[in-house]
Each structure stands twice: as structure tokens, then as C-alpha cells.
Amino acid sequence: MRILLYLGKGGVGKTTIAAATALRSAELGYRTLVVSTDIAHSLADSLDTPLRGQAIQVAPNLFAQEINVLDEVREHWGKLQGYMGSMLRRQGMDRAIAEEMAIIPGMEEIVSLLNIHRAASTGDYDRVVVDAAPTGETMRLLTMPESFQWYVDRFYNWGDAAIRLTGGLLRRMMPSKDPLAGLPKLVDDVKALQRVLSNPQITSYRIVLNPEKMVVKEGARAVTYLSLFGYPVDAAVVNRILPGVVVDSAGIGQVIEPSSDPYMRRLQEIQAHYLGEIERDFYPLPILRSHWAGEEMVGLPQLRGLAASIFGDTDPGRIFFVGQPQEIVEEGDDFVLVLPLPNVELNKVKLTKRGDELFVTIGNFKRELLLPAVLAQRDAGGAVFADGRLRIRFPMKEREA
Ligand SMILES: Nc1ncnc2c1ncn2[C@@H]1O[C@H](COP(=O)(O)OP(=O)(O)O)[C@@H](O)[C@H]1O
Numbered sequence: 377m378r379i380l381l382y383l384g385k386g387g388v389g390k391t392t393i394a395a396a397t398a399l400r401s402a403e404l405g406y407r408t409l410v411v412s413t414d415i416a417h418s419l420a421d422s423l424d425t426p427l428r429g430q431a432i433q434v435a436p437n438l439f440a441q442e443i444n445v446l447d448e449v450r451e452h453w454g455k456l457q458g459y460m461g462s463m464l465r466r467q468g469m470d471r472a473i474a475e476e477m478a479i480i481p482g483m484e485e486i487v488s489l490l491n492i493h494r495a496a497s498t499g500d501y502d503r504v505v506v507d508a509a510p511t512g513e514t515m516r517l518l519t520m521p522e523s524f525q526w527y528v529d530r531f532y533n534w535g536d537a538a539i540r541l542t543g544g545l546l547r548r549m550m551p552s553k554d555p556l557a558g559l560p561k562l563v564d565d566v567k568a569l570q571r572v573l574s575n576p577q578i579t580s581y582r583i584v585l586n587p588e589k590m591v592v593k594e595g596a597r598a599v600t601y602l603s604l605f606g607y608p609v610d611a612a613v614v615n616r617i618l619p620g621v622v623v624d625s626a627g628i629g630q631v632i633e634p635s636s637d638p639y640m641r642r643l644q645e646i647q648a649h650y651l652g653e654i655e656r657d658f659y660p661l662p663i664l665r666s667h668w669a670g671e672e673m674v675g676l677p678q679l680r681g682l683a684a685s686i687f688g689d690t691d692p693g694r695i696f697f698v699g700q701p702q703e704i705v706e707e708g709d710d711f712v713l714v715l716p717l718p719n720v721e722l723n724k725v726k727l728t729k730r731g732d733e734l735f736v737t738i739g740n741f742k743r744e745l746l747l748p749a750v751l752a753q754r755d756a757g758g759a760v761f762a763d764g765r766l767r768i769r770f771p772m773k774e775r776e777a
């Protein structure tokens with residue numbers, strides 16, 4: 377069983393690449409489901425066939441589904457929300473506020489994750505490819521199991537206290553069938569889900585990029601946070617590379633066939649620049665690439681072509697990389713960021729920090745990093761490069777001591 381999850385900024389090609397991956401996987405003989413959790417669905421357009429909330433077969437071995445998250449929340453959680461709302465109102469809370477508070481934050485995210493989990497654990501599929509919402513929302517989705525647990529714990533404690541305070545009166549007022557009865561099961565499901573989503577044998581996260589500044593930054597941030605939460609990233613896919621732009625064997629972007637149009641040529645140069653930057657900033661992740669097609673990427677033949685250009689003969693379901701592209705370790709009161717780096721010459725390491733951005737310079741090697749909040753609020757103390765790893769120390773601040 378494999379779950380492949382594509383993340384990236386809106387419009388970079390997540391839906392298209394998820395669909396292409398699923399098609400190729402199906403054609404290799406794996407029963408594959410491609411499922412969209414983005415509220416702004418476009419999977420149906422990409423596959424050029426109508427889709428529903430339930431999985432339907434769209435080609436041999438290929439199944440697709442567009443989950444309607446809002447409907448599901450209303451259907452399964454409407455009752456619980458109504459109950460929580462009335463409980464809060466009995467506490468003397470204003471109706472509008474009570475109803476607002478009864479909405480469990482992150483319910484939508486939990487519902488789409490549970491759907492993926494359900495599809496993955498039915499045994500009906502060998503593979504589930506997830507076409508996710510843009511990075512920010514998906515990151516929220518992936519960190520949700522933890523915050524959800526927190527919320528449920530709080531709610532239980534609060535419920536217990538309310539019952540104690542009202543001397544059992546509240547319990548007598550409860551409907552006979554306790555709508556909270558389902559919660560422990562849900563908490564267990566969410567925990568099981570988190571185990572699956574952080575198991576590198578099962579799940580792989582892939583960052584979809586275009587060779588341009590904002591997209592690359594958002595992608596780097598996603599890698600930072602996925603690593604922080606222990607979610608396995610196994611590749612980056614750079615999509616929409618213009619014709620004539622390549623990366624040479626040294627990892628430098630090159631314009632090998634400059635366009636005669638000055639406007640296009642400028643775009644080619646920008647792309648070449650970012651292609652090189654991606655090689656360094658996403659190291660040691662394997663980088664897969666696909667060109668900007670001269671036609672609309674809609675329908676199975678187009679998707680088949682795109683899959684061939686990204687994966688060649690390789691099975692897209694394989695695990696492309698094992699390990700964490702970066703790691704934060706605690707050493708006493710300090711945090712140390714451990715970063716594998718390509719073979720750079722031993723040289724003095726220069727660090728420049730600007731907000732949550734850290735620029736690492738070693739000789740003529742330059743790499744830009746996006747720090748998670750825990751590190752961004754400290755100063756970078758110093759760095760040592762040894763055994764292919766850069767260890768950057770972030771000492772505790774005086775006032776934290
Ligand atoms: N390699 C490509 N060549 C040409 N068009 C592409 C390519 N990749 C994606 N597209 C098109 O770009 C648009 C956005 O892609 P989409 O997969 O919907 O992005 P996302 O899901 O990341 O928002 C779609 O119209 C899609 O057909």
C-alpha cells in the first residue's frame with residue numbers, strides 16, 4: 377500500500393501531476409485511486425470526466441473521487457455540533473456565540489484525512505494518490521491530528537467539570553444516545569491516520585514547484601515543516617519548465633536554446649536561475665522535471681505524456697528518497713539544525729539571518745533556508761560542516777534562560 381501526496385502553491389500543477397501519477401500507476405497494473413481534497417476541485421477537468429463524492433472507475437485500474445468536505449462535515453458532525461451548541465447555551469452562553477464555539481476547529485481537515493485513510497485501509501487499492509489543497513491548507517491538515525487531540529481532551533475535561541458543577545443535572549438532560557460516544561473512536565482513527573501518514577514505507581510527500589521565486593520559497597517552507605513534523609518527503613517535481621531550459625550535470629540551470637523573442641528569453645533566464653537554486657535548496661531530495669506542454673494538459677493521453685516526461689520508465693509509486701532532508705536536534709538548551717549538503721569545498725561557513733530566512737554561504741556555494749518558528753526566533757550561533765552535514769547551532773536566548 378502506498379499513499380502519494382502532492383503539495384505546492386496553487387496553480388503549479390498538483391492536480392495535473394497527481395492525475396498523471398495515478399494514470400501511470402494504474403497502467404503499471406496497480407489498482408490506484410486518485411482523490412481530490414481541495415475544495416476548489418479540478419480533478420474532473422484534468423481527467424476530462426465527471427466525478428462524484430464516491431470513487432468511480434475512469435480507466436482500467438484507475439479510480440477517482442472528489443470529496444465534498446463541507447457536505448460530509450454537515451452530514452456526520454451536524455448532530456454533534458447541535459448538541460455541543462445546546463450544551464453551551466445551557467451554560468448561559470449567547471446563542472450565536474454558542475453555535476460558533478460548537479464548531480470543532482479543523483473538522484473539515486479531519487474529514488478529508490479520514491476519507492483518505494478509509495480509502496487506503498479498505499484494501500480495495502494498492503495506491504492512493506492525493507491531489508491536495510494549496511500548501512498552507514494542507515500543512516494545516518497534516519498538523520491537525522495533533523491539535524484535534526488537544527481540542528478533544530480539552531472538551532472532555534470541560535464536559536466533566538460541567539457535569540460535576542451541575543451535580544449530574546446535565547447528564548440527566550443529555551439525550552439518551554450520547555452524541556459524544558463516537559468521539560473516542562474518532563480520536564483513535566485520527567491517531568492511526570497520523571501513524572500511516574508519517575510512515576515512510578506507506579506515505580510519500582512530493583513538492584510540486586515551478587522555477588520561480590515565490591513558488592520555490594513556499595515549497596522550501598513546506599519541506600521545513602514536513603521535516604519538523606516527521607512527514608516523509610521523497611521528491612520535488614519541477615513542472616512547467618520552458619523549452620530550451622535545462623540543468624547541467626553540475627546542477628546549474630542553462631538556457632541551451634535561447635528564444636528569439638526577448639520577452640521569452642528573459643523568462644528562460646529566470647527559469648534557469650531558479651532551476652539551479654532548486655538543486656541546492658532542496659538537496660538531498662531527488663528533483664524530477666517536466667516541461668511546459670504546448671497544449672492543454674487535459675485528458676488521459678496528455679496525462680500519459682506528462683507522466684512519461686516526469687518518471688520515464690520508473691514506477692511513480694516507488695520511494696524516491698529515504699531520510700529527512702533536514703532535522704532539528706536538541707542539545708542541552710540549544711537547538712541544532714542538521715542539514716545534509718552536497719559536496720562543497722571545506723571553507724568558512726557564513727550565516728546571514730533575516731527573519732525566518734537563513735542564508736548559508738560556504739565558498740561559492742549558497743543556500744537559502746526557511747526556518748521553522750522555533751528557530752526563527754533565536755539567533756544562528758555558528759555552523760560546522762563535517763561528513764556531508766552542516767550543523768547550525770541556535771543557542772537559547774538569555775531571556776529564555
Ligand atoms: N506541464 C504543463 N504544461 C502545460 N500546462 C500545464 C502543465 N501542468 C499544469 N498545466 C495546466 O496548468 C493549470 C494548473 O494546473 P493544476 O494541476 O490545476 O494546478 P494546481 O492543482 O497546483 O492548482 C491547468 O490548466 C493545467 O492544465
Ligand SMILES: [Mg+2]
Nearest residue numbers: 390391414418
Ligand atoms: Mg489543484
